[in-house]
Amino acid sequence: MGEKSKTGNAWVNFILIFVMGAIFAIGFFKVPPAMGSLMEYFQCGLGEAGWFMSACSVAGTVIAFATGAIQTKIGPKGMLIAALVCMALDSLVGVLAPNVEVFIASRFIGGLGNGFLATAGPTLIALLFKDPAKRGLPNSIWACWTAAGSLIMLNSYAFILGATGSWQGVWWVCLAIVVVGLVLTVFGIRVDHAEEMQMVAAGGDVKPWAGLTSLNSWLLVIVFACFAFIFSVWSAMAPTYLQTPLVGMDMAAANSVSSITTVTGIVGSLIIGVVLTKVRNQSLVLVGTMVLCTVAGVIQFVFTGQAAIIVVAVLVGLFTNIVPPALFSNAQWAAKTPAGVALVMAALPIGSNFGGIPAAPIAGAIVESTGSWAMVAVPLGIVGAVGLVCAVVFMARCGKYAMGAAKSGSDAQ
Incomplete structure (x- = not known):
């Protein structure tokens, strides 16, 4: 056949x-x-x-x-x-x-x-x-x-x-x-x-948790969870925030501005794809993406001017969506065999889901209890910092493998 x-x-x-x-x-x-x-x-x-x-x-x-x-x-x-x-x-x-x-x-x-x-x-x-x-x-x-x-x-x-x-x-x-x-x-x-x-x-026969058997894989899963927390807060809460008296947008404008993040997110994904092919130490790229992702988290609900909010929407899309491609590219350095890499790749979505679960409820509870949208920057900054630390530790442990592979590729040419 x-x-x-x-x-x-x-x-x-x-x-x-x-x-x-x-x-x-x-x-x-x-x-x-x-x-x-x-x-x-x-x-x-x-x-x-x-x-x-x-x-x-x-x-x-x-x-x-x-x-x-x-x-x-x-x-x-x-x-x-x-x-x-x-x-x-x-x-x-x-x-x-x-x-x-x-x-x-x-x-x-x-x-x-x-x-x-x-x-x-x-x-x-x-x-x-x-x-x-x-x-x-x-x-x-x-x-x-x-x-x-x-x-x-x-x-x-x-x-x-x-x-x-x-x-x-x-x-x-x-x-x-x-x-x-x-x-x-x-x-x-x-x-x-x-x-x-x-x-x-x-x-x-493949169990998702089979990829969570090493510190390297756990570091990547935690980074993914931190990214998901930051991204989920914006995705779930931004249209509501933009329609509050603080910002004063109507529904159509709020939804349109929120969608800017989607467009710039696609651009960010394409840009980071090029960067990952040019930079030898891909784990260093992962650290850089988490720095920018943390910045995107902290600034989400700090500004109230409509012009500033549009800039924030652009940056949130660019700075958050660069993290997943960097994570998936670095999964190859978290395990020593192709089968092990496949298991790490299968485990990464677990981190994404876990990070998304508490995001909107925590943000909403903070706004309700403090009356301040800007206070949401505190948990977003803390979560971003945790992800950044994990990315740095991963680079310290696995950066040498990425550099070694890049050097071998250069020598082969």
Whole structure:
């Protein structure tokens, strides 16, 4: 049986998969621009509302320990379908939620879908593009699925709200979009089922915690958690902050300014990719990214002038999104074998989920208890400092490996 007998064109399939990722992200990021309306509807404060996004991180942490085994049962296309089903349930349960507890539960369901999708995407790319040398471009494009969906939702929320009259209307629109995505996934994405099941057959034997057996891997996981904390606070709280009397933006302007971070984040990811190919000591690059990420955390809610806020949004996007590429590039120095590197890569998302869980609730609780948004800079600065220390220790332990590999490459040329 030929390689392409049942699997369709790789790029056509990939484009559909990316669109499905963006559709999922549209539903996933419908909460931040709606935070004010949701708080009023459910009569809750910022601390409790912070769980509207943090519940997704809790779910992502839980499901991370099972995605390998689940994928061996239903395959990566099945995982993509499961992700979209979870997002459909997120929207349906959320729009019908009688209280805040049920609404948070709906977000937990959406978080499970995020875990499924994060596993399915890279696996499908590996299945469609058999030659590893040809996976770089699709992998780079796939890395933007969350940014694409977030950008669309932040800039269309005010329009959908105006057309439907309520946040519930936005939820119904998201549900309809996801249902369309489900139909396209089932009938439009053509993947040889026998081939995909063969590819993932051994995945259930890999445990996520297997990558947490060395200090080097723990250092990277902690850095990822610190990045996730800083990034999650901005993602969840920025639209709400921009609509407070301190800043005074209307909903449309607040969402548009918040989306600037998404655009500059893509730019930052591309820039750091070039830097990582030019600098021999990649662990030093990781230290530099954590310095900038910490700065981005501290300045998030300190300024109130609208012009200054736009500059902050630009810098937060640039300075935070450079961390993950640096982390993934440095994973190769955290273990001595290719198998060990793969385990470290699999463990890194655990740090990301753990960092995201307490971010918005802590920020919201601080604002409620102190009455000051600027005070959120304190935990953000502390968390950034912890990540920076871990990055420095990692450089001290593993920088020599990066330099040695770079020197060997130069000598070979």
